[in-house]
Amino acid sequence: xxxxxxxxxxxxxxxxxxxxxxxxLTNPDAALPEMCPGxxxxxxxxxxxxxxxxxxxSINFVDYERNEVWFLIRMIGDGxxxxxxxxxxxxxxxxxxxxxxxxxxxxxxxxVSDDASLLLVGGGVGTAPLLFLGxxxxxxxxxxVFLLGARTAGDLLELEEFSKIGELFTTTEDGSxxxxxxxxxxxxxxxxxxxxxxxxxxxxxxxxxxxxxxxxGRIPCxxxxxxxxxxxxxxCLCCVENTKEGHKCVCKEGPVFNTEDLLWQN
Amino acid sequence: xxxxxxxxxxxxxxxxxxxxxxxxxxxxxxxxMTASGTFGYGLEFEDFMDISRIGGIIVKGTTxxxxxxxxxxxxxxxxxxxxxAVGLQNKGVEYFCEYIYPQIxxxxxxxxxxxxxxxxxxxxxxxxxxxxxxxxxxxxLNISCPNVKQGGMAFGVSAKGAAEVVSAVxxxxxKTLIVKLSPNxxxxxxxxxxxxxxxxxxxxxxxxxxxxxxxxxxxxxxxxTVTGGLSGPAVKPIALRMVWQVAKAVKIPVIGxxxxxxxxxxxxxFLAGASAIQIGTANFIDPATCVxxxxxxxxxxxxxxxxxxxxxxxxxxx
Ligand SMILES: Cc1cc2nc3c(=O)[nH]c(=O)nc-3n(C[C@H](O)[C@H](O)[C@H](O)COP(=O)(O)OP(=O)(O)OC[C@H]3O[C@@H](n4cnc5c(N)ncnc54)[C@H](O)[C@@H]3O)c2cc1C
Ligand SMILES: Cc1cc2nc3c(=O)[nH]c(=O)nc-3n(C[C@H](O)[C@H](O)[C@H](O)COP(=O)(O)O)c2cc1C
Ligand code: FES
Numbered sequence: 408x409x410x411x412x413x414x415x416x417x418x419x420x421x422x423x424x425x426x427x428x429x430x431x432l433t434n435p436d437a438a439l440p441e442m443c444p445g446x447x448x449x450x451x452x453x454x455x456x457x458x459x460x461x462x463x464x465s466i467n468f469v470d471y472e473r474n475e476v477w478f479l480i481r482m483i484g485d486g487x488x489x490x491x492x493x494x495x496x497x498x499x500x501x502x503x504x505x506x507x508x509x510x511x512x513x514x515x516x517x518x519v520s521d522d523a524s525l526l527l528v529g530g531g532v533g534t535a536p537l538l539f540l541g542x543x544x545x546x547x548x549x550x551x552v553f554l555l556g557a558r559t560a561g562d563l564l565e566l567e568e569f570s571k572i573g574e575l576f577t578t579t580e581d582g583s584x585x586x587x588x589x590x591x592x593x594x595x596x597x598x599x600x601x602x603x604x605x606x607x608x609x610x611x612x613x614x615x616x617x618x619x620x621x622x623x624g625r626i627p628c629x630x631x632x633x634x635x636x637x638x639x640x641x642x643c644l645c646c647v648e649n650t651k652e653g654h655k656c657v658c659k660e661g662p663v664f665n666t667e668d669l670l671w672q673n
Numbered sequence: 674x675x676x677x678x679x680x681x682x683x684x685x686x687x688x689x690x691x692x693x694x695x696x697x698x699x700x701x702x703x704x705x706m707t708a709s710g711t712f713g714y715g716l717e718f719e720d721f722m723d724i725s726r727i728g729g730i731i732v733k734g735t736t737x738x739x740x741x742x743x744x745x746x747x748x749x750x751x752x753x754x755x756x757x758a759v760g761l762q763n764k765g766v767e768y769f770c771e772y773i774y775p776q777i778x779x780x781x782x783x784x785x786x787x788x789x790x791x792x793x794x795x796x797x798x799x800x801x802x803x804x805x806x807x808x809x810x811x812x813x814l815n816i817s818c819p820n821v822k823q824g825g826m827a828f829g830v831s832a833k834g835a836a837e838v839v840s841a842v843x844x845x846x847x848k849t850l851i852v853k854l855s856p857n858x859x860x861x862x863x864x865x866x867x868x869x870x871x872x873x874x875x876x877x878x879x880x881x882x883x884x885x886x887x888x889x890x891x892x893x894x895x896x897x898t899v900t901g902g903l904s905g906p907a908v909k910p911i912a913l914r915m916v917w918q919v920a921k922a923v924k925i926p927v928i929g930x931x932x933x934x935x936x937x938x939x940x941x942x943f944l945a946g947a948s949a950i951q952i953g954t955a956n957f958i959d960p961a962t963c964v965x966x967x968x969x970x971x972x973x974x975x976x977x978x979x980x981x982x983x984x985x986x987x988x989x990x991x
Contacts, residue, residue, distance in 0.1 A: 427945065451958070456753045457752055459751075459752070459906075460750050460958065502752040502960060619829060636750050637755060638960075640717045640718070642711065642718070643711060644762050646744070646745075647747065653741055
């Protein structure tokens with residue numbers, strides 16, 4: 408897929424909750440390029456000397472009709488804070504679309520006609536790529552099931568958008584919304600049988616989801632990794648993850664991996 | 674942009690200053706190259722610009738045998754720069770010749786291989802194998818690597834060690850031999866003179882500076898290897914100083930690099946004595962930096978009424 412360097416314009420900024428910001432951007436010059444769920448952008452932050460490198464951020468959603476790409480930002484450091492503080496009308500330089508994508512077809516992939524049940528498990532800001540993924544799956548005739556977890560009700564993001572696309576289950580650590588506890592303890596995992604699982608969020612969560620998938624009859628499970636990156640295009644070999652086939656670039660051969668291929672060491 | 678009555682070559686409707694340079698037997702259409710390890714094999718950047726416009730593309734460090742590299746994390750961002758500890762991950766020279774060379778031999782510019790090793794014989798064997806590849810007109814020897822037989826001290830930190838590798842490679846390699854110097858030395862000009870005497874056609878500098886970064890909260894190093902190589906604008910003043918010292922000490926052309934982000938940075942290296950420059954970490958910030966620097970150098974030459982880049986090499990006024 409061809410990659411582009413674009414100067415995007417911020418058309419909307421929403422503070423969703425405390426440190427979470429939703430940015431909607433447009434390409435003023437032309438139609439946005441085609442992007443796939445799971446892919447990310449490298450965003451330029453010229454905020455200070457400590458934010459020298461670009462920041463990798465998942466593609467949250469693409470609205471081709473309005474020519475908009477959305478990013479969901481969790482402000483945890485100088486770079487993400489600078490992104491979260493952008494205002495409507497500001498310009499943001501983005502390199503996109505980068506990386507591989509979640510599987511949505513192929514011989515191994517369940518067919519709509521086979522009553523496929525696809526589970527999308529997200530935690531915290533890791534829910535970001537699942538919105539785009541869910542909407543693309545829905546376009547293909549699937550009925551995605553979302554299971555989203557967070558610390559408290561306020562940290563559950565974009566719930567209205569998710570519920571438009573598919574069935575939605577939630578957990579919170581303090582019990583303020585949905586079932587109390589972690590996503591892997593949600594009752595839907597016991598009451599239903601899933602044929603494919605996608606997961607994105609904190610590593611311990613993804614590891615627990617992978618363990619569930621393996622125990623529940625080796626359900627194929629794809630996760631999106633967030634290794635630290637420099638180039639984002641497979642040139643520097645800084646972002647590698649150790650896999651059964653040796654070091655792989657998360658930015659180019661990932662960020663999406665089948666958990667069977669990972670070694671999951673720290 | 675057009676300057677009347679000035680010699681130059683026609684390019685896209687404009688008169689360009691003469692940007693071509695010669696390094697050993699290597700003829701380059703302009704003095705801008707990519708730094709090894711920061712530009713992959715070039716192909717990764719094809720979507721962003723016409724990579725054949727770049728004077729020379731120096732590909733990833735290549736070793737005699739496959740190397741898996743260091744464990745993650747291999748990178749830490751630092752003020753105006755970054756540390757890396759990639760550890761020369763590559764599939765070895767045989768794999769390069771068989772699978773990668775066919776993919777890059779069609780790129781219409783100088784494709785140069787950066788050669789690394791942990792023993793003199795490995796450098797020589799790798800160079801010998803690359804010597805037979807028709808479309809690779811030059812190699813760049815990375816002598817910042819640890820010498821396993823000499824207790825892990827880098828070849829490039831002593832004049833003797835540096836000269837030994839260069840002599841061994843010179844015997845088996847007859848195209849343009851560039852030697853990339855380590856800045857982690859007391860007297861870089863002395864090392865440069867030693868590799869010149871051993872048969873190098875050119876020296877490039879600087880490689881990364883040894884550095885370290887710590888996560889205070891966790892009381893842990895940020896790199897799996899504890900220390901790593903610093904690059905980016907943070908190193909530019911050191912790189913400029915070293916290029917200036919080396920250019921005064923040797924007769925062979927000097928290739929300058931270290932923290933070049935734009936054309937102005939590049940011009941500073943020419944003024945300090947570099948005949949060509951390389952762009953490394955900047956490729957991560959703006960993947961189209963190389964072509965912008967080429968155009969920017971031309972603009973500078975136009976603005977100052979120079980007709981060729983050679984006129985500003987070492988033109989620092991003291
Ligand atoms: C493919 C990919 C997709 C991503 N998608 C999103 C997204 O959609 N939304 C979003 O908000 N963030 C996303 N991230 C994470 C985001 O890139 C980092 O949070 C950001 O780079 C941190 O920059 P900073 O300057 O704000 O923080 P820094 O000052 O760099 O770091 C602040 C603190 O966060 C820690 N930290 C930094 N990066 C990471 C990381 N990747 N994983 C774990 N801890 C980290 C640091 O160790 C430090 O303690 C993604 C990362 C990757 C690789
Ligand atoms: C991620 C990374 C990988 C590198 N790999 C190599 C290498 O394989 N061989 C080499 O000679 N230099 C390597 N270098 C050093 C660069 O080529 C260059 O000398 C250095 O980064 C300084 O230039 P810069 O500040 O423009 O990046 C690497 C640098 C980086 C950042
Ligand atoms: S970030 Fe450079 S290879 Fe992945």
